[in-house]
Amino acid sequence: MANVELIDVKKRFGKTEVIHGVTTTIEDGEFIVIVGPSGCGKSTLLRMVAGLESVSAGEVRIGGRRVNEVEPMDRDIAMVFQNYALYPHMSVRQNMGYGLKIAGDSKPEIDRKVGEAAKLLQLDPYLDRRPRDLSGGQRQRVAMGRAIVREPEVFLFDEPLSNLDAKLRVQMRLEIRDLQDRLGITSLYVTHDQVEAMTMADRMIVMNAGRAEQIGTPLDVYETPQTLFAAQFIGSPSMNVLDAHAEGGVLHIGETSIPGGQGADGAVSLGIRPEHVDVDPDGPLTLTVRMAEPLGANTLLHGRLACGQAFTASLAGVHRVTTNEVLRLSVQLGSLHIFDAVDGHRLT
Template sequence: MAELTLKSVGKTYAGGVDAVSDVNIDIKDGEFIVLVGPSGCGKSTLLRMVAGLETVTRGDVHIGGRRVNDLDPAERDIAMVFQNYALYPHMSVRDNMAYGLKNRGESKAVIEERVAEAARMLELGQYLDRKPRALSGGQRQRVAMGRAIVRQPSAFLFDEPLSNLDAKLRVSMRMEIRKLQQRLGTTSLYVTHDQLEAMTLADRLVVLNGGRVEQIGAPLEVYRKPASTFVASFIGAPAMSLLDARIEGGQLSLAGHALARLGNAPGPVTLGLRAEDLRIVDTGLPMRVEYVEELGAQRIIHGMVGDQALAVTDTHDTPLGPEVRVAVDSAKIHLFDAQSGRRMDKRLQTVSEPAE
């Protein structure tokens, strides 16, 4: 149980490559933080720096108020769950969980009790004497979590723990991890490249891109107010459509169609539209239909507006012509700076006109 603080943390590899630069995160006690980003964005490096498996080039890492930059992983009072489980193949499940405690010189009785407790929590009781190779992927991942739990650390670190599991198991394990973390109340740092996993697990998300923090915030906040085009396209499925638009004479226009009245300064902007905020209607923005993804409860219609791609979620199952009309709710549009990609505040004019 502890706070975890990263202060302008940076990492430069020997070759001079900046993997992580200037990351500031304050993690409260018991909080579940998810680091999310595409591969190569530095999220794993960041986690490994907290774990002590990578040296910290710049800045400070504090765990529970203690500066841990120069401490060994074992002295940092953390536990880590790896993507490939990293169980000791020659040890039984019991020994795998007990190994860390044994090394710390805990008494036999304490080890026995904690392992039994973890096994009960994770429903591993009947597998305690098996070797990891005799377990399924999900069970192995449970053992890896058990190994973390028995140590009762101040923080859990998860490095893409569910990536090796199949889709169905991933969903149920996700739930288990979340429940477990809430029950134990242990501060957690979780790395994933799966935005859905990030959204569902996190108290707060940290979106990373190119070794820099793009945005930190609660999942819904990040979803509703993405701070940049990168976050907008990364969080949410289908990805937010980003289109080149212009503001001219108080009108936001896309491919020659006026969408909203805006008080923003005239010039080119990047317009962000979420598929679920759009509707298929009789009159509106014309879109050429390219293909349709049927998902059962809904369908996603991918098409082109002018020469720009747009996706629309539709819950009807009426057949579609080659061209449909899309209604854009001006309250739900996102505007980004055309150059920097940063979010811009939109200044809606209160005088509403039918969007045409």
């Protein structure tokens, strides 16, 4: 196992810079999730670690060794792709052992490693099947098995679950995380799904337009987002962001005032997570409901505040609310987030 260091890593295509100086250290055995929307540079960053993309500036180090000019096959990494990348004409056994065969391992050694990985992944009954005879989840296990048998220092996962249905994604992310815990291999995992990031990561790198907006544990990013982008991207449903005015420790939202914003002054962006409000007949916020989503464990209410700004509330349990019903809401004041109205950086 080994740590991975990114030191002011940049990537340019021609004159266009697409990765703007990312610096972080992934510790030995740590599970890091790189999360962000499509086109933000997360897969490009992963491919630079893998050696599939060149590094325009900065350094990538694996186990303390600079690998900028090292070929992918010599970096001691294994990668699991979105589309599994299995050989359709080979059996599961052959797919899992092919890399070892190319590397010159003996047949007994290949059989031993494939057998151990198959047992670990519960693939024993399928070793003689072809990929077309497997479900999506089983194919993904084969792809993981092919990576495991190489006994790499670093696992790289590039959106490995995006082709699976929702129920199977939940099951597979638990299996991947459990597997990584047991093997203790340093792992970088790319996803656009913030729920995957929250549930799987030791720490996450939140990417936006080629920049690392925030690096931290899932709860750190959720509870103390450092930018407006990180605040809105992490958390489901997304954080409400309201135009507000801070003055003397009071936040003014249209004609409504609530305490908060100490240290801020003037126009601000006020962040309120939907789950941090409660129905309260004396609450300061007035919500006119446009649509209700009863989800069983909670109810989402979408509507507009008295000031005209859109707002979503997530209330625990079942709430029978009709369209155009007016509710008063109170805010959990310790959970307010104040951002600069211009650059989106956290103020308080």
